[in-house]
Amino acid sequence: MNDIASQHAALAPQVSRREENIGLLLVFLSALFWSFGGAIARFIETGDSWTVVFWRSFWAAAFLFGFMLWRDGWRGMLKMFGDMGLPGFAVALCFATASTSFVVALAYTTVANILLMQAGVPLIAALIAWVLFRERVAGATWAAIAAVICGVAIMVSESFNGQVSPIGDGLALLIAFAFSIATVITRRFAHVRMTPATCLGTIFAALFAFTQTEYLAVAPRDMGFLFAFGALNLGLGLAFFATGARLIPAAFAALLGTFETILGPVWVWLIHAEVPSARTVLGGSVVFLALLVHIGLEFKRQMRPQKPGTTGMPSPH
Template identity: 45%
Template sequence: MVVRSVTADAWTIIFWRSFFAFLFLFGLLVIRERGRIVGVLRDAPWASIGMGLCFCTASVCFVVALDYTTVAKLLFLQGISPFIAAIASWLILHEAVRLRTWVAMAGALVGIGIMEIEAFAQGGNPIGDLLGIVIGFAFAGATVILRSNRKVRMIPAACYATIFAGTIAYTQAPTVAISSHDLPYLFFFGFGQLGLGMALYTSGARHIPAALAGLAALLEPALGPIWVWLVFAENPGLYAVIGGVMLIGSLILHGLYDMHAGRRLAPPAV
C-alpha cells in the first residue's frame, strides 16, 4: 500500500525505510537501556550481528530480484522459509515439528501458489529465482539464530539490520532526496511497519518454534493484496482470494488446534 503511494525509487524507499526503522529501534533501546545504549550496541554478540545480516540480505535481495523475476515467484519462493527453518531447527536445535505444523506450512505454500497462479505466466529468470531462494534461506537463518539465542536481546540485531540495509541502499540510490508528499508515507513505512514489526517479531519468535514463526510471517503475502484492495479498490482477482483464504485458513486452523490441545492438556482448576 505504501509503495503504491510514493513516487521514490526502490533504493530510496529502502534507505528511508531503514533510517526511520533505525530511529524507532534505537529509541526503544534508549528507553530500555538508558545510559548503557553504546555498550549494548558495542557488546552485541555475534548472534545479533548474524541475525542483522540475515534480515539485511533478505531485504536487499528482494529489491534486486525484482529486476529479474516476478513478484509472484518471489512470494512463492519466500514460502519455503518455514520449511527451511523447520529442518534447520530440527538438525541444529533438535526442535521437533508437529505434523499439524507441516500440514499448515504445506497448505500455506499451496495457497501462495494459487494466489499468484496468473502472475506466474509472466515468466522469470534463473538469477531472480536464485535470489528468491536466498531470501527464504536468509529469513529462516534469522529465525533459527533467534531461537538458538533466546536469552540474547535481539533489538540490537534489528538495529544492525537497518544499518546494513540503509548503507547498501545509500550506495545504490540515484538520490536520497524525497518529496514532502512521500515523507509521511516513508516515516510510517519505517517507523511503524518495519521498526515496530521487527521489534514484535524478534520478541515473539523467541517463544514459539522456528517453523511456526516462519509460518506466521507468511501472512504478509496474503494480507498485502487486501490492503491494496481496501485503499485503491484494486481487484486482487479470484485466484488471489482463493489462495489468500487457504493461506489464512491454514494458520487459523493450526492456531485453533493448538488452543484446543492446550486446553485438553491443561490441569483442571482447583
C-alpha cells in the same frame, strides 16, 4: 516481521492478567502498523527502489535507536548490542535481506503475493530446523508444510505464464526464507534480544542501498511517506512487538501476527484498488489455512499443563 520478533515470548516471565492484556494490545498494534506497509509504499513516487530502501531503513534505524535509548539508556543499549554476538549479527543480515527484498519486490508483484507467502514462515522454519538440526516435526505439521508448499506453488505459477514477474515472486520467496532462517537462529539462541538485531539490520540495509542508489534526493511529499514507512510502519511496529510479545505466549503472538497478512492486502485493495488475482487468493488461502492449523496445534500444546522441570520452550515457529 512478526516471525522474527515473536520468539521473545518464549522466555516470558510470569505476568499478571493486566500485563498480559497490555501485551496482547501491543502485539495487535504491531501487526496493525505493519499491515499498512504495502499501502504506504504505493504512495511513494520515487522511481528508484534503492532510494526507498535507504530512507526507510534510515528512519527505522533512527526510531529504534531512540526507542532503545529511551527504554534502556546508553549503557543498556550498548550492552544489548554487545551481547548479540554472531547469532544477532546473522539475524541482522536476515532482516536486512528481507526488508530490502520487500521494498524491491513491491515494484514487481502485488502486496498480497508478498504477505501471503510470508504467512508460511513458521512452517518453513520448522522444515529448515528439521533439515539442519533434526528438530522433531509432528505429523500434522508435516501436512501443514506440504500445504504451504502447494499454496506457494499456486501463487508462483502466475509467473510462468507472464501474469506477474518471476523476479517479484522470487523476492517474495527470499523474504520468507530469510525470516525463516532468522526464526530458527533466534530459537536456537533464545537469549538474543531482537530489537538491537533488527536495528542493526536496518543499518545494513541502508548502507547497502547507499551503494546501489543513483540519488538520495526525494520530494518533500515522498519524504513524509518514507518517514511513515520507516519510523512508524517498521520501527514503531517492532517497538510494539518487542515490548508486548514478552508478556504473552508465543502462540498468541503468532495468532495476532496473522492480522498483518489479513489486513495488508485489504488496505491496498481499498486505498489503491490493487485486487489480488484468483491464484493469489487460492494459493494464499491454502497457506493461511495451514498456518492457522499450525497455530491451533501450538495453542493446544502451550495450554497443556507442563511437567515439573520443563522450560516451556515453544515448538518451531
